[in-house]
Amino acid sequence: MFSYGAAFSIYMGKPWRATVLAAFSPAGVPGAGMLQVKLSDYPALLEVFGSVRIGFTPLDEFGQRPVGLYYPILINRASHSLFYALDSYCHHEGCVVPVYDAVDQVMVCPCHGSTYAIDGQLISDGPASGPLTRYPVTFDGVDTLSIRIPGLGYAVKATAVDGMGASRLKLQFPTFATMDYEVLFRSRITDPWSPSSFSLTTNGAADQNVLTGDDQPATIYVERTTPAGFFSVAIKTLDLTTL
Numbered sequence: 116m117f118s119y120g121a122a123f124s125i126y127m128g129k130p131w132r133a134t135v136l137a138a139f140s141p142a143g144v145p146g147a148g149m150l151q152v153k154l155s156d157y158p159a160l161l162e163v164f165g166s167v168r169i170g171f172t173p174l175d176e177f178g179q180r181p182v183g184l185y186y187p188i189l190i191n192r193a194s195h196s197l198f199y200a201l202d203s204y205c206h207h208e209g210c211v212v213p214v215y216d217a218v219d220q221v222m223v224c225p226c227h228g229s230t231y232a233i234d235g236q237l238i239s240d241g242p243a244s245g246p247l248t249r250y251p252v253t254f255d256g257v258d259t260l261s262i263r264i265p266g267l268g269y270a271v272k273a274t275a276v277d278g279m280g281a282s283r284l285k286l287q288f289p290t291f292a293t294m295d296y297e298v299l300f301r302s303r304i305t306d307p308w309s310p311s312s313f314s315l316t317t318n319g320a321a322d323q324n325v326l327t328g329d330d331q332p333a334t335i336y337v338e339r340t341t342p343a344g345f346f347s348v349a350i351k352t353l354d355l356t357t358l
Contacts, residue, residue: 149261149262149263149264150169150188150200150260150261150262150263150264150352151259151260151261151262152169152190152259152260152262153258153259154258154259154260155258157190157354159214159356160190160192160198160260162192163192163193163194163195164191164192164193164215164217164220164233165191165192165217166189166190166191166192166214166215166217166222166356167189167190167214167354167356168187168188168189168190168203168211168213168214168354168355168356168358169187169188169190169352169353169354169355170185170186170187170188170352170353170355171183171185171187171267171291171294171350171351171352171353172185172293172294172353173353173355173358174187174211174355174358178211178225178358179210179211179225179226180209180210180211181211182293183291183292183293183294184291184292185266185267185291185294186202186203186204186211187203187211187355188200188201188202188203188250188262188264189201189202189203189212189214189215189222189235189247190252190260190262191214191215191233191234193233193234196254196256198252198254198260199233199234199235199249199252200249200250200251200252200260200262201234201235201247201248201249201250202247202248202249202250203247204247204248205224205226205227205229205243205247206243206244206245206246206247207224207226207227207229207241207242207243207244208226208227208242210224210225210226210227211225212224212231212247213225214356215233220232220233221238224241224243227241227242227243228241228242229241229242229243231243231246231247234249235247235248235249250262250263250264251263267291267350269288269289270288270289271286271287271288271348272286272287272288273285273286273287273346274287276317276336282338282339282340283317283336283337283338283339284336284337284339284346285317285334285335285336286298286313286334286335286336286337286346286348287332287333287334288332288333288348289331289332289333290326290328290329290330290331290332290333291328291330291350292328292329292330293327293328294327294328294350294351295325295326295327295328295350295351296325296326296327296328296333296348296349296350296351297310297324297325297326297348297349297351298310298311298312298313298335298337298346298347298348298349299311299346299347299348299349300337300344300345300346300347301344301345302341302343302344302345303343303344304345308347308349310324311337311346312324313326313335313336313337314335314336314337315334315335315336316336317336319336321336321337321338323335325351
């Protein structure tokens with residue numbers, strides 16, 4: 116689950132790994148949010164020294180840089196309850212660092228060989244100028260990691276559509292270029308999230324499932340079909356572990 120600060124839910128279900136929830140920013144970090152990762156969704160993280168790489172956009176054809184602005188996040192498990200969340204940006208020339216190698220016990224930048232420890236510390240005298248950027252991460256002791264990520268927070272504004280009663284809502288939110296967005300819905304706060312189709316026009320059919328961002332504000336329309344519930348605008352994430 117991907118919950119970045121400043122999304123939107125309203126009062127009026129197969130969950131997926133990436134969803135934006137809850138209109139808030141972590142204390143003292145304007146515009147930041149929380150990447151929530153379920154270990155059960157990523158088998159590698161169920162084992163000590165397991166490692167995954169989660170991205171917001173695909174990598175380029177060489178697998179060295181993201182197509183969009185934001186680099187993938189590396190998540191490494193060092194012990195049964197100790198996890199590290201790292202920006203995969205190598206501080207030499209910006210190549211994407213791969214996942215942790217449990218056999219060699221390092222991460223090696225594929226471009227120029229800078230070598231990093233499981234916690235992102237630089238352990239070679241290679242060309243990189245310093246360690247990988249580390250993000251604060253907490254573990255609930257059961258199945259969920261919460262990782263604070265700066266820069267991706269956004270707010271969603273909802274208004275009823277004139278002339279359509281209370282059945283259709285207009286959702287407006289800023290977007291990031293090349294990122295994909297979905298709408299999720301659940302009837303009760305304890306229910307799992309389910310994808311919800313939307314329309315790109317006021318009266319159009321709600322037959323869209325994904326909107327690709329372009330750094331411009333987006334406007335979409337959703338149907339409210341139950342007496343109560345919650346909508347959420349979600350950024351999709353990609354498992355880039357093996358790429």
